[in-house]
Amino acid sequence: MLGAGAEALAIAVSRAGGLGSFPAAGSTPDQLLESVRAIRAATSAPFAINLFIIDPCMPDPQVVRAAISRLAHWRARYGLPAQSPPAIWAQDFAAQFEAVLEAAPHFASFTFGCLTAEQARDLHKRGSRIIGTATCVEEALAWQAAGADAICAQGIEAGGHRGSFLTQDEDLGTLALVCAIKAACALPVIAAGGIMDGGAMAKALAHGAQAVQIGTAFLLADEATTSAPWRAAIAQVGPDSTRMTRVFSGRRARGIENAFMIEMREHERDIPAYPIQNALTQDLRAAAARSGGADCMSLWAGQGVQLARPGAAGDIAHAMWSDAQNLSSTTS
Numbered sequence: 001m002l003g004a005g006a007e008a009l010a011i012a013v014s015r016a017g018g019l020g021s022f023p024a025a026g027s028t029p030d031q032l033l034e035s036v037r038a039i040r041a042a043t044s045a046p047f048a049i050n051l052f053i054i055d056p057c058m059p060d061p062q063v064v065r066a067a068i069s070r071l072a073h074w075r076a077r078y079g080l081p082a083q084s085p086p087a088i089w090a091q092d093f094a095a096q097f098e099a100v101l102e103a104a105p106h107f108a109s110f111t112f113g114c115l116t117a118e119q120a121r122d123l124h125k126r127g128s129r130i131i132g133t134a135t136c137v138e139e140a141l142a143w144q145a146a147g148a149d150a151i152c153a154q155g156i157e158a159g160g161h162r163g164s165f166l167t168q169d170e171d172l173g174t175l176a177l178v179c180a181i182k183a184a185c186a187l188p189v190i191a192a193g194g195i196m197d198g199g200a201m202a203k204a205l206a207h208g209a210q211a212v213q214i215g216t217a218f219l220l221a222d223e224a225t226t227s228a229p230w231r232a233a234i235a236q237v238g239p240d241s242t243r244m245t246r247v248f249s250g251r252r253a254r255g256i257e258n259a260f261m262i263e264m265r266e267h268e269r270d271i272p273a274y275p276i277q278n279a280l281t282q283d284l285r286a287a288a289a290r291s292g293g294a295d296c297m298s299l300w301a302g303q304g305v306q307l308a309r310p311g312a313a314g315d316i317a318h319a320m321w322s323d324a325q326n327l328s329s330t331t332s
């Protein structure tokens with residue numbers, strides 16, 4: 001979970017017997033390798049490294065100027081100076097991928113795109129297994145053709161960014177997506193989205209998922225890097241508090257609705273694609289977080305966020321797993 005989890009959360013989950021995942025999308029290759037060293041120093045358990053597959057971007061200056069002007073009054077509110085385009089729009093995926101090859105983690109997982117068959121072969125040669133994120137059957141089949149070892153089926157309930165890369169307006173719920181991908185694809189399926197307790201975990205496994213991927217249920221974990229205003233917003237949510245939005249990053253993502261999302265909604269269609277809008281809102285979001293301004297932070301969270309509970313990540317993982325096992329044994 002980029003922005004909400006770093007090495008400590010991945011280590012805690014891996015130590016507890018899960019597959020901890022380190023979000024490396026924002027890391028330079030050197031930072032990625034350093035994080036892998038830190039995880040290996042703390043645990044010999046398997047872990048995953050996660051990257052966003054994005055192409056280098058060369059935005060149209062006019063589009064950038066328009067995006068900057070839409071953000072100007074928000075920047076003024078947080079005392080930020082007039083904005084200039086950033087030196088880089090995003091980390092270079094090709095260089096990050098080389099670092100993942102060098103690090104050779106047990107698992108490498110990807111979202112926002114699909115590897116080439118050659119890239120998949122290179123990872124396999126290094127002994128890494130590949131997890132590809134899919135939000136529809138076509139994307140799962142693309143990952144299967146590329147040589148993935150498992151599919152992360154990301155349902156519409158999931159918090160954070162959609163992993164979509166062949167379509168942008170899919171909306172299948174997690175269980176329906178797991179069943180559809182199982183029917184079309186021979187690979188193991190990992191259910192992601194709305195899994196907040198042992199009951200949901202047991203249900204996903206009963207629908208044919210081989211594993212589950214959990215984000216939102218760890219947002220209040222001791223080891224999560226979720227900022228104080230984000231945690232406070234989570235503590236106050238009602239049952240239907242999240243919305244899908246492009247306004248923070250230019251890519252559809254689910255988060256707790258706030259003033260920025262509501263006010264910027266009229267520009268949804270004009271906002272430049274990821275990573276342009278993401279880079280342009282970065283220091284605004286950081287300034288808001290520093291001053292406790294949850295009104296313009298990206299409060300990524302899934303539909304089940306009301307069920308997030310504080311505690312040690314290992315305890316959260318153990319409790320969910322033992323509840324799921326108890327439920328499975330009482331229903332079988």
Ligand SMILES: Cc1cc2nc3c(=O)[nH]c(=O)nc-3n(C[C@H](O)[C@H](O)[C@H](O)COP(=O)(O)O)c2cc1C
Nearest residue numbers: 001002023111158159160192193194215216300302
């Ligand atoms: C705060 C946050 C950050 C996320 N960051 C990433 C990420 O860096 N890479 C990724 O593949 N998925 C990311 N996701 C999506 C999760 O991998 C997963 O699909 C989702 O959390 C599952 O649904 P849930 O949030 O209902 O548990 C993120 C989710 C959240 C809530």
